[in-house]
Amino acid sequence: MILSVEALTKNFAGLVAVNALSIQVRRNSITALIGPNGAGKTTALNLITGVLRPTAGRVLLKGADITGRSPHSIASNGMTRTYQNLQMFEGMTVLETVMVGAHRVGRSTWLAALLRAPSVVAEEKDLRNRAMAALDRAGVPASYSGRVAAELPYGWQRRVEIARAIASGVDMLLLDEPAAGLNNQESETMAQLICELREGGTTVLLVEHDMNLVMGISDQVIVMNFGQLLSQGTPDQVQNDPAVVEAYLGKGAEAADAVA
Amino acid sequence: MLQRLDSYHCNLIGLGILIVLEIAIGSLVQNSYYLTVINLCMIFGIASVGLTVLMGYAGLISLGQSAFFGIGAYVSANLATNLNVEPVLALMIGAMAAGVIGWLIARPLLRLSDLYFAMASLAFGIIAYILFGQMRGITGGLDPGFSSAPFSVLGWRLGDTRSMYWVCATSLAIVALFVLNLVHSRFGRALKALGSSEIAADGLGISVVAYKAMALAISAGITGVAGGLFAFFLRSFNSSAFGFNLSIELLVMVIVGSVRSVWGALLGATLVTVLPSLLDRFEDYKLFAYGVAMVIIVMIMPEGLFQAMIEASQKLISRRKPT
Ligand SMILES: Nc1ncnc2c1ncn2[C@@H]1O[C@H](COP(=O)(O)OP(=O)(O)OP(=O)(O)O)[C@@H](O)[C@H]1O
Numbered sequence: 001m002i003l004s005v006e007a008l009t010k011n012f013a014g015l016v017a018v019n020a021l022s023i024q025v026r027r028n029s030i031t032a033l034i035g036p037n038g039a040g041k042t043t044a045l046n047l048i049t050g051v052l053r054p055t056a057g058r059v060l061l062k063g064a065d066i067t068g069r070s071p072h073s074i075a076s077n078g079m080t081r082t083y084q085n086l087q088m089f090e091g092m093t094v095l096e097t098v099m100v101g102a103h104r105v106g107r108s109t110w111l112a113a114l115l116r117a118p119s120v121v122a123e124e125k126d127l128r129n130r131a132m133a134a135l136d137r138a139g140v141p142a143s144y145s146g147r148v149a150a151e152l153p154y155g156w157q158r159r160v161e162i163a164r165a166i167a168s169g170v171d172m173l174l175l176d177e178p179a180a181g182l183n184n185q186e187s188e189t190m191a192q193l194i195c196e197l198r199e200g201g202t203t204v205l206l207v208e209h210d211m212n213l214v215m216g217i218s219d220q221v222i223v224m225n226f227g228q229l230l231s232q233g234t235p236d237q238v239q240n241d242p243a244v245v246e247a248y249l250g251k252g253a254e255a256a257d258a259v260a
Numbered sequence: 261m262l263q264r265l266d267s268y269h270c271n272l273i274g275l276g277i278l279i280v281l282e283i284a285i286g287s288l289v290q291n292s293y294y295l296t297v298i299n300l301c302m303i304f305g306i307a308s309v310g311l312t313v314l315m316g317y318a319g320l321i322s323l324g325q326s327a328f329f330g331i332g333a334y335v336s337a338n339l340a341t342n343l344n345v346e347p348v349l350a351l352m353i354g355a356m357a358a359g360v361i362g363w364l365i366a367r368p369l370l371r372l373s374d375l376y377f378a379m380a381s382l383a384f385g386i387i388a389y390i391l392f393g394q395m396r397g398i399t400g401g402l403d404p405g406f407s408s409a410p411f412s413v414l415g416w417r418l419g420d421t422r423s424m425y426w427v428c429a430t431s432l433a434i435v436a437l438f439v440l441n442l443v444h445s446r447f448g449r450a451l452k453a454l455g456s457s458e459i460a461a462d463g464l465g466i467s468v469v470a471y472k473a474m475a476l477a478i479s480a481g482i483t484g485v486a487g488g489l490f491a492f493f494l495r496s497f498n499s500s501a502f503g504f505n506l507s508i509e510l511l512v513m514v515i516v517g518s519v520r521s522v523w524g525a526l527l528g529a530t531l532v533t534v535l536p537s538l539l540d541r542f543e544d545y546k547l548f549a550y551g552v553a554m555v556i557i558v559m560i561m562p563e564g565l566f567q568a569m570i571e572a573s574q575k576l577i578s579r580r581k582p583t
């Protein structure tokens with residue numbers, strides 16, 4: 001297991017957003033975390049990546065206990081993520097944005113940067129190449145690299161965020177609603193991209209509402225409701241679980257159709 | 261592919277233009293009053309470039325830059341005057357002293373939110389101002405103030421206004437180059453990133469607090485260089501130069517110019533330094549007119565004067581060449 005989450009719990013002033021959640025993620029797999037709005041999916045990702053401190057429970061990444069550590073220290077253990085609300089760097093070009101992703105690969109100090117030492121020039125070139133390779137993997141055309149990232153259409157921004165995460169060279173990637181706001185065709189290429197990530201050796205844990213995408217590509221599906229684990233298994237097992245159908249029925253017929 | 265205007269290479273061209281301008285002004289301007297004003301523009305220009313690193317990149321507002329300016333001034337002037345340290349070296353040690361103090365106060369201050377950071381830096385500036393006034397053994401306080409040895413390089417006296425012009429011009433070019441190097445590096449991108457989204461920067465392995473602390477230290481160090489030059493240029497000054505007014509003026513320079521550009525900071529510094537003397541004939545209304553001018557600039561050019569000029573010239577060019 002590359003990632004194990006044990007009895008993770010988060011209380012927000014009386015509201016239990018995540019309640020004793022346990023998850024196991026196998027290396028080189030795609031795991032989807034689904035559930036109705038407000039189920040606690042984003043909160044779970046925030047707890048796993050160190051954005052929030054859990055009230056109780058543990059998170060193990062490659063066997064190391066990372067519970068309560070800061071996001072930048074967790075990133076150095078090889079895990080990073082994308083965000084449900086896009087977190088673009090204002091005014092930066094696509095290339096610069098993805099080069100920030102490659103930050104942890106670099107070693108140069110601020111003093112060397114001040115003097116623009118030869119090692120810094122070489123490192124810049126290396127970071128640039130890494131960023132271009134990550135853009136290529138994420139399917140962003142090289143011709144976009146000079147454009148301001150935050151001015152691109154929504155679907156491309158989602159891909160730039162993924163490229164930024166890829167550039168950091170991590171082997172565990174958490175994606176929070178990568179297909180939100182995308183049309184059908186864009187969702188399909190996003191699904192393809194996520195499969196390619198797995199083939200490239202990256203383990204993916206994704207939160208997503210697009211059931212076609214989730215059921216089409218996941219090795220494991222985990223369903224949350226009211227902060228708790230409702231069901232888990234292969235896409236087939238989960239789709240046939242009466243508890244899941246019921247949870248989604250409560251949200252209206254359309255969602256039930258999506259699951260069934 | 262079209263080179264972006266804020267690329268490293270375009271900025272190096274900008275630096276080249278600055279150096280040509282400096283040489284032209286240095287050879288053409290004879291009037292020593294004008295040279296004095298220009299020297300002050302360059303000194304405050306350096307200080308506002310320092311603040312740009314902090315505000316434009318790391319997104320932190322400091323209302324205590326006067327403290328670093330003062331530390332730079334007193335440390336370098338004391339070393340050169342009382343301990344016979346080579347002035348160039350004294351200037352560097354003064355900058356380092358300001359930088360180290362910036363780094364030290366950053367640790368406790370950065371625990372606060374950005375707004376409280378600004379307020380705490382204000383308190384720091386005021387405390388430093390009081391100390392400058394009280395530690396008369398070192399600073400001379402308000403009265404009699406401090407009398408500094410002249411600037412010199414290897415025994416070569418460079419104390420007069422014209423020589424100090426070249427000293428300030430050289431310092432400004434070096435500082436501008438260093439800052440351009442810095443902001444167009446992994447370090448600078450990290451600052452820009454955390455200034456825009458702390459969560460995303462943190463998630464990519466950037467230690468937000470460590471980087472902000474370093475940004476404050478570098479900003480303080482650069483402001484310290486400006487303070488040292490100020491001391492060597494004026495030679496006789498007192499602690500009233502390092503009060504809250506200075507912090508506010510630096511802030512206005514950076515905002516008016518455009519927060520995220522070295523050139524904007526220099527433009528802002530020039531405007532804020534020169535405008536009051538242009539408004540001299542209004543006497544009683546000087547401060548009022550000054551305030552109104554600043555408000556108008558900020559209102560019609562929210563991105564700053566420099567950005568507005570770039571955009572206007574781009575529009576002009578594209579109108580000439582309709583394609
Ligand atoms: N910082 C916070 N403080 C207080 N309550 C919070 C906080 N963050 C989330 N919550 C609450 O916790 C619950 C779970 O929210 P969360 O964002 O994790 O849901 P989600 O499953 O990601 O939903 P969605 O599908 O809409 O993104 C919600 O009731 C939400 O209002």
Ligand SMILES: [Mg+2]
Nearest residue numbers: 041042043084
């Ligand atoms: Mg969510």
